Amino acid sequence: MTSLLNMSGNLPPRVPHAFDPIYRAALSQVMSEWQPSDLLGSHQFRGGERDRAAGAKFVGLRLPETPSPQRVVVANGTQSILTMLLYGLVGKGGSLAIEALSYPTIRQFADMLGFNVHAVPMDGEGIEPDAFETVCRRHHPSAYYAMPTLQNPTTATMGVERRRAIADICRRYGVAIIEDDIYSLLPRDVPPPLSAFAPELSWYVVGTAKSMVPALKVAYLVAPTSEAAAERFWPGVRATYWMCAPINAAVASSFIDGDGAVQIIDAVRTETRERQAMVASRLAGAEVCSIPECLHVWLSLPHDRPAAEFVAKVRELGVDIGASSTYAFGEASPPNAVRFGTGTPGDRTAFERGLDTIVRVFFDSQR
Ligand SMILES: Cc1ncc(COP(=O)(O)O)c(C=O)c1O
Structure with missing residues (x-):
């Protein structure tokens, strides 16, 4: 496995x-x-x-x-x-x-x-x-x-x-x-x-x-x-x-x-934009909050698909992401959403595999 x-x-x-x-x-x-x-x-x-x-x-x-x-x-x-x-x-x-x-x-x-x-x-x-x-x-x-x-x-x-x-x-x-x-x-x-x-x-x-x-x-x-x-x-x-x-x-x-700091930051920005472009095209139509230079994506889920259940399903398929409750302070219940990172997978191929898993579970849940 x-x-x-x-x-x-x-x-x-x-x-x-x-x-x-x-x-x-x-x-x-x-x-x-x-x-x-x-x-x-x-x-x-x-x-x-x-x-x-x-x-x-x-x-x-x-x-x-x-x-x-x-x-x-x-x-x-x-x-x-x-x-x-x-x-x-x-x-x-x-x-x-x-x-x-x-x-x-x-x-x-x-x-x-x-x-x-x-x-x-x-x-x-x-x-x-x-x-x-x-x-x-x-x-x-x-x-x-x-x-x-x-x-x-x-x-x-x-x-x-x-x-x-x-x-x-x-x-x-x-x-x-x-x-x-x-x-x-x-x-x-x-x-x-x-x-x-x-x-x-x-x-x-x-x-x-x-x-x-x-x-x-x-x-x-x-x-x-x-x-x-x-x-x-x-x-x-x-x-x-x-x-x-x-x-x-x-x-x-x-x-x-x-100029090393600026060069490294430029390279991280360029790779982040590449990965975010994949997110934008594959999750077109979904309620996605992010920008091309952001290291994470905040994805809203349909009401009938609780975040904890979504995270568990994605995890069953080998990918770890975070439910909104992880970040919640205070009494109010958090919005039904998940966060996933774009940079943590070691290379673009691994990122693509993870993204495709999230996308598959997301669009399956719409059917
Ligand atoms: C908002 C925020 N601050 C700080 C950190 C960690 O920073 P450092 O590794 O410099 O302690 C993180 C890491 O996830 C973070 O999300």
């Missing part, structure tokens, strides 16, 4: 023709520029100077202005940054506002750190301002975990006016914004980050896991001020696990300082 094909994850597609030579060259460059004992000789709590400067340049691909490197923290992935921020800004017994459908790992963080989550209803642009204001008034969240661009799982993107309205509410109710902008580097034409509309409240996070490779384990945070960055990420918090392996940080800096 063939093993289960993972399409429940939404990793970027592998692009060895672009990635492998760039990675090898970056490793050699780091080894020739650094004495290993200097590279590894001390802890870099917020990242070394060069790595923070590279991080500032990288987030400058999205933010309207390149921030001072003093506001940047280099960490070993988005999850580490989120854990530190959720611990520091929300904490035990605190309240976090979150999109009604969102990144499931936040539930684990809530259980681990002992805070409450308050789900905010969404429309096609993400959270609804009135509903958000109601949550702020009733529950006084200290932070909002925001994914305003190609939201996981719905693929919703907030327009500029919605961003402005949400930023305004955050300002009025003193809610910190923890913005996870991890899916924003593949599309070419998306609005500026939510953080650009309320920089004084915003903790802006961009990891490399969805635009380049998942296991480099490098993510960058921009704190509202350099003092805030230093306060949250220093040894006095009695933990050091968020720090990035220096070799990974240095390789990422080399990608960013040269």
Whole structure:
């Protein structure tokens, strides 16, 4: 029996023709520029100077202005940054506002750190301002975990006016914004980050896991001020696990300082568009939410075909995808939909096999 094909994850597609030579060259460059004992000789709590400067340049691909490197923290992935921020800004017994459908790992963080989550209803642009204001008034969240661009799982993107309205509410109710902008580097034409509309409240996070490779384990945070960055990420918090392996940080800096990062992102974008074109043609007529540069697809199902049953049927045929309930926060029942990733299958042939399975089950269910 063939093993289960993972399409429940939404990793970027592998692009060895672009990635492998760039990675090898970056490793050699780091080894020739650094004495290993200097590279590894001390802890870099917020990242070394060069790595923070590279991080500032990288987030400058999205933010309207390149921030001072003093506001940047280099960490070993988005999850580490989120854990530190959720611990520091929300904490035990605190309240976090979150999109009604969102990144499931936040539930684990809530259980681990002992805070409450308050789900905010969404429309096609993400959270609804009135509903958000109601949550702020009733529950006084200290932070909002925001994914305003190609939201996981719905693929919703907030327009500029919605961003402005949400930023305004955050300002009025003193809610910190923890913005996870991890899916924003593949599309070419998306609005500026939510953080650009309320920089004084915003903790802006961009990891490399969805635009380049998942296991480099490098993510960058921009704190509202350099003092805030230093306060949250220093040894006095009695933990050091968020720090990035220096070799990974240095390789990422080399990608960013040269044109390697842009080349890798371009290659991931091109392959994603190819796969999304297959989705669009094979699922023509279905209610599909996605765009050509998105790593996942949100597929609505007919009412008489519950998502759990659909997922089980696809799984029986060897392909793993996710039901909407996986992403649901709050009491309201989630829409009848599934999410599948376009990039996780190792090559296009495997992707095509998985897609054809989903398509077959989908159109069978219409008969
Ligand atoms: C919204 C979101 N943030 C962060 C991550 C993980 O990022 P990292 O591997 O950098 O911790 C994921 C992975 O699925 C994700 O979907």
